[in-house]
Amino acid sequence: MTRIWDPRIEEMPPEDLKRYQYKLLKSLVYRLYSFSPFYHDRMKEAGVHPDDIKSLADITRLPFMYKSDLRDNYPDRIFTATQEDLVRYHVSSGTTGKPTVVGYTQNDLNNWTSSLARALISCDLGRGDVIQVSYGYGLFTGGLGLHYGAERIGATVLPTSVGNTERQIELMQDLRSTAIACTPSYLLHIGEVAEKMGVSIRDDTSLRVGILGAEPWSETMRDRIQEWLGIRAYDIYGTSELSGPMFCECTEQNGFHVWGDLAYVEILDPETGESLPAGEEGEMVLTMLQKEALPIIRYRIGDITSLEDSVCACGRTHPRVQRISGRVDDMLIIRGINVFPSQIEYALMGIPEVGQHFMIIVDRKGALDNMLVQVEVSREAFSDKITDLMSIRRKIEHRLRSTLNVAVGVELVEPGSLPRFEGKAKRVIDRRTL
Amino acid sequence: MENYIIKQISVFSENRPGRLAAIARALQDEDINILAFSIAEADGFGVVRALVDKPRNAYDTLGNLGFNVAFTDVIAVKMRDHPGGLYEIARILGEGKINIEYSYAYSGKEGAVLILRVDNIQSAIKVILEGGGSLMETSAFQ
Numbered sequence: 001m002t003r004i005w006d007p008r009i010e011e012m013p014p015e016d017l018k019r020y021q022y023k024l025l026k027s028l029v030y031r032l033y034s035f036s037p038f039y040h041d042r043m044k045e046a047g048v049h050p051d052d053i054k055s056l057a058d059i060t061r062l063p064f065m066y067k068s069d070l071r072d073n074y075p076d077r078i079f080t081a082t083q084e085d086l087v088r089y090h091v092s093s094g095t096t097g098k099p100t101v102v103g104y105t106q107n108d109l110n111n112w113t114s115s116l117a118r119a120l121i122s123c124d125l126g127r128g129d130v131i132q133v134s135y136g137y138g139l140f141t142g143g144l145g146l147h148y149g150a151e152r153i154g155a156t157v158l159p160t161s162v163g164n165t166e167r168q169i170e171l172m173q174d175l176r177s178t179a180i181a182c183t184p185s186y187l188l189h190i191g192e193v194a195e196k197m198g199v200s201i202r203d204d205t206s207l208r209v210g211i212l213g214a215e216p217w218s219e220t221m222r223d224r225i226q227e228w229l230g231i232r233a234y235d236i237y238g239t240s241e242l243s244g245p246m247f248c249e250c251t252e253q254n255g256f257h258v259w260g261d262l263a264y265v266e267i268l269d270p271e272t273g274e275s276l277p278a279g280e281e282g283e284m285v286l287t288m289l290q291k292e293a294l295p296i297i298r299y300r301i302g303d304i305t306s307l308e309d310s311v312c313a314c315g316r317t318h319p320r321v322q323r324i325s326g327r328v329d330d331m332l333i334i335r336g337i338n339v340f341p342s343q344i345e346y347a348l349m350g351i352p353e354v355g356q357h358f359m360i361i362v363d364r365k366g367a368l369d370n371m372l373v374q375v376e377v378s379r380e381a382f383s384d385k386i387t388d389l390m391s392i393r394r395k396i397e398h399r400l401r402s403t404l405n406v407a408v409g410v411e412l413v414e415p416g417s418l419p420r421f422e423g424k425a426k427r428v429i430d431r432r433t434l
Numbered sequence: 435m436e437n438y439i440i441k442q443i444s445v446f447s448e449n450r451p452g453r454l455a456a457i458a459r460a461l462q463d464e465d466i467n468i469l470a471f472s473i474a475e476a477d478g479f480g481v482v483r484a485l486v487d488k489p490r491n492a493y494d495t496l497g498n499l500g501f502n503v504a505f506t507d508v509i510a511v512k513m514r515d516h517p518g519g520l521y522e523i524a525r526i527l528g529e530g531k532i533n534i535e536y537s538y539a540y541s542g543k544e545g546a547v548l549i550l551r552v553d554n555i556q557s558a559i560k561v562i563l564e565g566g567g568s569l570m571e572t573s574a575f576q
Contacts, residue, residue, distance in 0.1 A: 377446060379497075383504070384442075384506045384551075385481075385536075389479065411479075412446075413448050414502060415502050417448070
């Protein structure tokens, strides 16, 4: 079996890799300065010219990009490829109503797919494996991303997408899936449903690998999954802005390899923006070195983690990023979908029957995340008919679902009963343990 | 006809221990008497409905305490307190094509009374009176 997908790149000596990254950065910055009005203006404002980038370390002179830049330039004003050159769109929910659109050129898809091909090979998958892709297919990047990556390495793809769990388990048995790609909580759910069906994932299936991501999880959960289901569980990382799921742990299970030819990682102090040395925890900032349609330069994703830049025991020279330990903002991840409290606020503003106060309570029902939003019924909207109140509740649930792309329970509470905040609101109670 | 329309107070309440006590306590403190009463429940919340002797006072008191309160127009029909008493009334309403949205009953010193919220209160009053039923006047409560 192939041990390394692209040895020339993956085992490139660290000094050569840095030189290659510098070369890519330099041409990226020249390209954007010349062809991206958005980035040209940003660089002018920051008083930096492409000629000022004389080393890889000079990347810190470039201005940051934020999620709000994508939102403010909805849908495609920040793209640096014309629509004719795009071969695909993916769309994720935005922070306040407007979604984020990601466009891909053929090269962007190729690089995304190569990144996942390297990743899947690095966790001991390849030709002969049956990879069940249980991430959602469609506008969400998880399903199609893993699908292309798995096909590229010659594995057999079983594109089950998410849901219909009993059928997933039957197919896993009948077609002898050896790997599954999904969120860790969905895999736990599959394990529970299988047990109810009298199926032991450990003993009655061929499953040996889990490619798990799109939400934070812990070493404790890894131990539980590996022990219970009899598989090796690997953490995979990505967001739609980067292309989708991109970077995965190797068999060493010690942080995910960020391919240096595709991305440059910085870890910064979130308060001061100062660079932190390897091993220290801070905010991860990513620059995508080869993206064509949607450039991502010093993008502040908001995840907190640390970087390990020594050569990995697997032989790969590319840096590893440790598990995400937190967020710099209040983003929640519910069943793999990113949810910002600001989106809920935005959706509720359009519903006159409820006040502007709300609370979000996140919990786990079995293995699956459960999100409940408490809202106050306004005095004007109060009807003494239960059916009217129920239809207000359904309307709110429907509105939240279509804004967030995830099912939300709504609880109507008495006016004045929700906490009021002076200063920074703390509207989330997260009772999940990872 | 207006003399048959009774102002019921309806109070939104979360379905958790102590909420009814909070409402009842507030009414007691204002010396308001509850004449008839029911709770309608959905999952997580409910509506407390009551006929009280001082509805305006009850509305203000509960409203000032932060409760979501509304007035709802209902009618009170006297029933004979023996088998078939409810049937007589229900038959009159059914034949008169009056839909009952909800109702509750009490059996007091002066006989049994059915409180009704209907889709069309004016025609309900007309149908009941013409059908031989008897309605309590507002003054009997308030």
